[in-house]
Amino acid sequence: MTNDDLQFAHDRPIAMQQHDLLDRAGFAQRLALAISSWKNQESLVISLTGSWGSGKSSIKNMALEQLAAIQGSQVIEFNPWQWAGQDKLSSAFFEEISRVVQRKNPTEADKQLAKVLRRYEHRLNAGAAVLSGTAKWAPILLGSALVTTALGSVAEGTAAQVTIWTVSAVSWLGSLAPWLKQAAEWCTKRSKNLDQEAKDSELTLSQIRAELQKLLSARQKPLLIVLDDLDRLSAEQLKAMFQLVKAHMDFANVVFLLLFQRDTVEQGLQRAGFDGADYLEKIIQVPFSVPAISSGQLEAVLSGKLDAILANEQQLQQRFDKAYWDQMFQRGMRPFFGNLRHVYRYASTLAFHCRLLRGTEVAEVNAVDLFALECLRVFAPETYADMPRHKALLTNNEPFARQDEPQRARINQVINHLVFLAPSTHKPATRQLLQEMFPTLDWVFKNTEYDRQTQLRWLINSRVCCDDVFDRYFELSVPEQDVPNSLLHELARRIVDSGPFTTLLASHEEDRQAEILQRLFGLVDEFPLELSLAVVQTLLQAGDVVGRRMSFTNWSPRQQVVRLLRLFLLRHDDEAARSQLVIEAFAVGPGLVVVEQLLASEYALRRKADFGCLDDAGLEQLKSAYLCNLRELAERDPEAFLANPDFESYLYDLNRYGEGGDEGRRWSERHITSTTRFLQFAQTLVNTRSRYSGDGVTHIDEISLHSLDELLGKECCADWVARLDTGELSADASQILGLVKEALAHPARSETAEWND
Known part of the structure; x- marks a missing residue:
């Protein structure tokens, strides 16, 4: 086959x-x-x-x-x-x-x-x-009494009597002629049969x-x-x-x-x-x-069927977890199989659904979870059909849900309902199967909680208990908005080759980049340690090409790159080795964005007396290398530096890490020498604040007086405003100038910005 x-x-x-x-x-x-x-x-x-x-x-x-x-x-x-x-x-x-x-x-x-x-x-x-x-x-x-007599003659049984009496009956009951004609035909036919039977009746x-x-x-x-x-x-x-x-x-x-x-x-x-x-x-x-079937015999037949399915589904084979399968089968699936017919029914539809979800290069589902859910679909179909309605609860992903007694009671109620929908013979097995498939609910049934790393492994293994992959088990396809496993594994394979990796990642929309990178967290353990330098170089370069937009609830793609880098570095036990990997990778390629954020997070951890990812000596060495690259960029092409989307952050870093605590401000004073450059400078400082009300969301642009003062100085900004007031400006330039005036005229108002995106 x-x-x-x-x-x-x-x-x-x-x-x-x-x-x-x-x-x-x-x-x-x-x-x-x-x-x-x-x-x-x-x-x-x-x-x-x-x-x-x-x-x-x-x-x-x-x-x-x-x-x-x-x-x-x-x-x-x-x-x-x-x-x-x-x-x-x-x-x-x-x-x-x-x-x-x-x-x-x-x-x-x-x-x-x-x-x-x-x-x-x-x-x-x-x-x-x-x-x-x-x-x-x-x-x-x-x-008709006459017809009754005719039937009596039939019972006695000669063809001549039947014919005579039938004709008489038809003449006497002319009004019933059509019906009695059919009756006569039946009687004549039946009489011939009875004549033959009479001979046998001797x-x-x-x-x-x-x-x-x-x-x-x-x-x-x-x-x-x-x-x-x-x-x-x-x-x-x-x-x-x-x-x-x-x-x-x-x-x-x-x-x-x-x-x-x-x-x-x-x-x-x-x-x-x-x-x-x-x-x-x-x-x-x-x-x-019928002789009883031993459990060993039946399981051998089932195993043969499953082995045959997996033999034709290479993608499902690749990440098949034998230990998880043994646990799932022994604790939940075994009671569903009582005879060979059960095995054959199950195997037929399972093969079909494996084909739908096998993916292109890697499976898009977890094979064991698919096998378990197929048990419910075949033997407890009402339970299976009702599960999507409780997705958020089963995956422990309900907004604002707390792990308290009311939520515990609610989860038990839902599980009891799903079990009730199963046939009576399968209720205990259905309950056990649900608990095995959804460790997200172990805090209810076992008083057990799992760390973030375990949850990431569930995600990368496409477990049904994960909110991000739950739907594909029931839609029997990979929803368009999902991140397919084939993409994740392709990126994992390219992680040591920065060009193909960044090209593939950058080909996706900005919001999708963040989700893809987060899903890659679960594959960090598979990044090759022997090629660690190449992995770090790829991640540094990726930070320069991915999107920068974040929201209230999601990290930006570049922040996700930094988090991915930190997870990979933590696979190395020695802090000094981690630092040297980043320093060496930064020395041979781009990576200002990632290093800037890595430095910020390391110093923030130290301010809270927490442990960072890098050792102290390595951190200082990395900071020096970063400042050197930043200064070279700023001096080589001031126009390009001013137009850089991260210009504001870089100026702050020059102030924070550079000489005298005001190196960034001094750069601005030297290089902002025209109204055009001042307007470009001010443009980089514009932030958008979102104000929520009953009528919806209002977006307000504003410039912080603190930023103007830190990065150029209030007096210098006021001088540039005075010069610009005397000339004609475009609409965009007028808007920027108005924001600067607002900040200078109302400092208290400009400092009340809550969160900017």
Whole structure:
């Protein structure tokens, strides 16, 4: 089978012993030998009972295969479920037996037996046929005593009488001519059949039975009549079928093999007016039950099916967690599989859904979670269908939710509801499966919480418990807004090659860059330590090309790069080694953005007496290298430096880390030498403040007086404003100038900005 082939596993019963997976061939062979040895005795009724899907038909097929091999019996398979009415059931039963008896190279004895069987069937069913036909025409014929007399003649049965009386009836009841014409035609046709039956009726029913008994006794091998699917019959059909078997239990060399689910048949007989268990005990002489399936055998078949699926799904294989699978199967999935039919149903649809979610290079889902959810989808479909409605709760991602007693009670209520939707036999397993799939709820069930690193591993392994990947398990595709695993693993592979990595990352929208980088946190442990310098160089370069926009709730892409770098550096135990990696990488390539933020975070940690990522000596060395690069950039091309989006931050860093505490301000004083440069300088200081009200969000642009003073000086700014007031300005320039005036005129107001984006 090629990788693009998809075959569903059927749950039909096996036909040959060579396909036996459960070691039941021996049982079937012994059953066949017992049947073939039943000779010259009254009929034998054997039952083979078992639940739906337990393998009754498979055992029957293997037994028939054995009987054919040893020529131990002539087999008639009769499925009463195909016949709807009680009268049809009886007719079809004997008709099928007589047809099979003379089907292949019949002897004279077989032909005679078939003939007598048909005669026997005609006698048994003749009265029922007449009554059925009479009932059909009764509404038309009730108004005529003459027609009633005609029917009486029919019952006595010659064709001449029927014809005479029918013609008389039609003449006498002319107003009913159309209807009575049809009645006459039926009566004439039926009379011919009855004339033939009259010839057979010269023998009494007892005489026909005696002849049938004699022919059956003379046979050298028994006649095996197999009745399957009895548990599918209605109560009345069950009653008719078992009465049929009971009425003919005294025939020699006849063996009945009845296959059914016992409790279902007992309940059906109960509805038909019998004591089901007692009634079966009187009919069945040799009851057998389907041999139990050992858990080991069934699990071996299931494992074989799953191995075959994984063999065709390389992506799912790559990150298949054997330990997690063992835990999931033993604790949650095992109870769902009671017979082979369960295995086949499950394996068929699982193969299909694996194909949908396998991804291009890596799987887009966790294989174990997919296997577990397929259990719910097949065996507890209502539970599966209702789970998406509770996504936020199951993934522990509800806004403003707290891990308190009310939330604990709410989670228990939802889990109880999902379990309630499962079939009664699967409720305990459903509860266990939900708890295994969603460790996000372990704080409720086990009083256990997990650190951020563990949660990142769940995310990178595409566990269903993660809010970011939950939907794909139910939508059976990767939602367009999701970050596909194939992209993450492609970036992880390119992490040692800065050009391809940054090109691929920069090809995505700014908001998506932040999400992609956050998802990469879970793959940090897979970045190659032996190529650490190349990894750090790539991350430094990425910081210069990704977006810078952040929001209340999300880090900016460049901040995510710094966080990713710190996670990678922490894989090195030695602080000095970490520092040297960054210093060496910064010396050979770009990286001002990342180093600027790394320095800021390291010094902030030290101010709080916390431990940073770098050692003290390495931090000072990195700061010196950063200042050197920053000064070179600022002096080489002042115009470009002034136009840099990070100009404000760089000036602050020159003040903070440079000589005298005002190096950035002194640079501004030297290089802002025209109104154009002043307006460009002021433009870099504009921040947008968001004000929220009942009517919506208002965005307000403003410039901080503190920034003007720190980076150029209030007096110098006021001089430039005075010069600009005398000339004509564009609309944009006028707006910038107005913001500077506002800051200088109302310093208190300009310092009240809350948060700027």
